[in-house]
Amino acid sequence: MSDSSLENLPKGWKSVPSDLGSDQTAFKGVQWGKAMMWIFLLSDTFIFSCFLISYMKGRASTVVDWPNTSHVFSLDFMGVPVPLLLIAIMTFVLITSSGTMALAVKYGYEKNRKMCGHLILATAIGGLIFVGMQAFEWSKLIHEGVRPWSNPFGAGQFGSYFFMITGFHGTHVSIGVIFLFIFARKVYRGDFDTGRRGFFTTMKSDYVSIEILGLYWHFVDLVWVFIFAFFYLW
């Protein structure tokens, strides 16, 4: 669709009935891949909601007390236990990587290949640091005797839900990191400028896929905020 005909469409709330009543596309001017990612994320939201609601139900109905999270998640800093220190750093790194991702999308659309590549790489490294710190946290807890089936601090479900939910989120981050590295390479090689075809999909590369990857990355960060709030702060 040419830009001029896009501009003639109704704006704001009026666009909803007009877009849904129109032919061809329900989301005007939106590339199908982007819409597909949104729907996938909606579905993924249901997965994480099921996890977190199950966690709340499990926590509410255990027979033994839930461990004191500010004690379990504290880190010794110069001999003083500081609660949530590691988690605070992890969260900071992940949120920052969302910022670099947003900038990468901007430079991508401006066809600034170098900056875009650097920023994607920075995002990937941020994600990698996050996963690394998560591995550190897991091993620390495992050393302290926390297992998926039991732990010395209280209800056994603490370890079960902790490893399952952070593990599932960590898998999301790791998949994102892998794709970020692949995309960084594609950007540096100039795939998105030449429209080089994908190895598996045989589809032409387009800068919009950076935005699609960005959507996924922001979603993973947003989910972390909820895990942080419900698991560490509660």
Added chain:
Amino acid sequence: MSDEQDHKLEAKSDYVADASSVSTPDIDAVPEAELPDQELYHSHSWWTTYVFSQDAKYIGIQYALTAIGTGLLGLVLSWLMRIQLAFPGLGWLEPSSYYQFVTMHGMIMVVYLLTALFLGGFGNLLIPLMCGARDMAFPYVNMLSYWAFVVAVIVLLASFFVPGGPTGAGWTLYPPQAITAGTPGYNGGIILMLISLILFVAGFTMGGLNYIITVLQLRARGMTLMRMPLTIWGIFTATVLAMFAFPALLVGCLMMTLDSLLGTSFFMPAMVSLGEKLTHEGGSPILFQHLFWFFGHPEVYIVALPAFGIVSDLLSVHSRKTIFGYRMMVWAIVGIGALSFFVWAHHMYVSGMNPWFGFFFATTTLIIAVPTAIKVYNWILTLWRGNIQLSLPMLFSLGFIVTFLNGGLTGLFLGNVTVDVPLSDTYFVVAHFHMVMGIAPILVIFGAIYHWYPLITGRMMNETLGKIHFWITFLGSYAIYFPMHYQGFVGVPRRYFEIYDSPYIDTSTLLLNKFITIAVLIVGAAQLLFLYNLFASARLGKKSEKNPWKANSLEWQTPQMPPEHGNWGKELPKVYRWPYDFSVPGAKEDYIPQNQPPSEIIGAKVEKT
């Protein structure tokens, strides 16, 4: 596509617009194309054409054949179970095999046959064709979806060959018993079942994203949402339900896998098993039931909504009449879909949850009857004074209406807590859900296969064989399930592997059990007739003309029949109306295809859609 070709296409459409504006100003105008023509993957070898195909039509057929093959296993399992029930003295099955067969029969029929056939099979075949697209939005992922399904089926079938055999926990897989000693397959079969379901969900998500996006973003010029055939509305809404319901199943399966493999206690309370205290402690079995039924109830509509949609189209085409109340039909589909997320705990009235929950869920359950009743009335009003052709698809559609009404009415019994509690876990429940989500959708599937078979093979299926198949299947199902309603009322419990003469069981039950089993064997055998018809007609069937049913929807308007790769040849279709313009006053023919320009049917009094 290169820029050069782009220009050519634009130039061509300009030319068409100019020509029409000279002769008949504007009445043939459709909005200009928003997107460049879809670029397709062209296969080069036998492997990429027939095995790892990226053409939605082939993927649909692959899905359908795999699902039918798995469904046949489910059918054979039901035979084995029924023989055991009819002749308890024979010692035909071990108790454990009986439970394993019940479980596998249930799971195979609901997930691996019905869901896969309706959404994977008909979805893939019909969505691009009916919407006027060249293919699904993302064909590569569409192919992955099918192969994930194949792997899921293989893992499921592998559970027959592990020590202990497949799980015998019932298709609801309730913990703690599903993973506790004493249940068949508690440490091997159940794991494979859970992994298979996780794979199925992953595969379905890939396909489902394609179905949704193709409907939303890849329709033909002029194809508005309210001009889509109801088949597409049904499949689309069911896919949306699946995208939001399967996550609960995925989470439940994952947690139970961890309970079983790692010894976590998500669902496992403290228990004594075989005289020993288990290490599990503090988990909640009810949590699994909530997760399972948050998936399980929408699943009923994932199966039912495509059936609703398809049957609406079959009734309209084969009675040569406009569907009655199209908009209400669409809103009923969407409304049923939305409501289906608020009724799940009506499967849990006897689970021991708070009674106020039962009150809430009984209310929401009965509200669903309203849009459902709208649909049944509209089907009947579509037939009212229509030119009813008793073709095979019509026969099956009529069979569907009666069967669905029957199953729906017993649903009203079971939706009320006070009536449900005494009927719970009796054969009345078995009869109810087999009528409403077993027989009813299967009848639609048969009707749909007889209807769209020419589109796939270019040949017609044999009418006589089909009619024999219909009457045996239709009357036979009633011979099977009507007696079960009665058995439920006299209190025969389900899931008992042996029901023999005892003071607690009415003698009539024993006789009926034999009667039902004979009916089951006959109905099952009749499906062989259908299978013969299905495969033999591909070679021997009468050659079909183009658009043999004189239907309006786009899938019959392709340049070649059966449609080729890319569906539409050089130029994509333009859509001028909905697909229900049958017997329009003033028109030459009794049908007006969706892509026939208004300038060609000047005198016809078509409704504006």
